[in-house]
Amino acid sequence: MSIPGPWKQVKKTTDELKMLGIRLDIILMQVLKSGNNSLFWLNYWIGNEILSIKFPILFGLEREKGCTLADSLIMVNGEICSTWGWLRTPCSGPEMVELRELLQLCQNVVLEDGNDKVGWDLDDLGDCPACGEADETTGHVFVSCSLAQAVWQAVSTWCMVPHIFAFSIRDILELYKFIKGSKRQAKFFHAVYLVSVWCLWKARNDIVFNGMAVTAEIVVGNIKALGYLWVKNRSGGSSCLGRIGVSLRYS
Structure with missing residues (x-):
């Protein structure tokens, strides 16, 4: 019995992220x-x-x-x-x-x-609270918003992988398939992408419900912190990055 497509990988990773309080099932x-x-x-x-x-x-x-x-x-x-x-x-x-x-x-x-x-129902909620430049839809919040674009650019640089191009949240879920390297490396990057989706969602809610000013730098900082926490939680130490062959840019 097997689960085809990206969903088996999503299921395994989202279960691990739940232990860190990251509920991707809400977003997906x-x-x-x-x-x-x-x-x-x-x-x-x-x-x-x-x-x-x-x-x-x-x-x-x-x-x-x-x-x-x-x-x-x-x-x-x-x-x-x-x-x-x-x-x-x-x-x-x-x-x-x-x-x-x-x-x-x-x-x-x-x-x-x-x-x-895919995503929660954002129909008829008005302009995007992060950029105010387009209607707020799931695809806009996670992919095409200027805040999201800046975050994905920074995540690509941090992970030292080619720039992330996506047209929908489903594309984000399948990005790990195109990572060149081992299965462990692919899973790490997959977790980083899912953490990024979570942090973008949290940023949107901070703007809407808490009146916070959110920048790409703040979101990326949260992604890095949670990404390292996920690795540490799984491996007992951040040295796991070296063992799976992942290099990150510390800037």
Whole structure:
């Protein structure tokens, strides 16, 4: 049983970052519309856990592990109905326990016209609080805002990797795939990118809710501190950077 795409890596890293108080599941939650762009088992879209992890027995029985919500749930007369493609019908005690919990979890889901997206719902909230130059959308806050652009440039310089080019938060999630080096190096950079997303989100909230003046330098400083903390938490010491072959620019 395996989780395809970037989500296996995201799951492992986000679990480690949760121990530092970094809740990326809040940011990576799918905002549902039709369900066509959200993977039922493999995306964060309901609760606080990917369903393939929450219901591992049922996930093992699922024929199409990469199915979307639109493949798995349909609206009939205003009520949600399931259309899962089981390899065989769930019947054992543990299977039925998971199935009942899954049905209860899905009973209030509503699907409607429109495209799903990654992130929290920022529609109609007005201008971006960081730059005031564009509507505040998830893609703008994390990718195209001048604050985000400055942060990604600084993160690239700090990690001594090519400049980060992304058009969506999903692109950010998959950046680790293009890192040249070992799997350990890729995982480290992946964690740095996820920490960066978290720090941009925190910066946005500091501006909106706390009236703070936030600069790229402040955000990058937080990214560096949390990045080193993540390494230390995983390895028992920052010397792990040398062991995995990662060099950072100390400026």
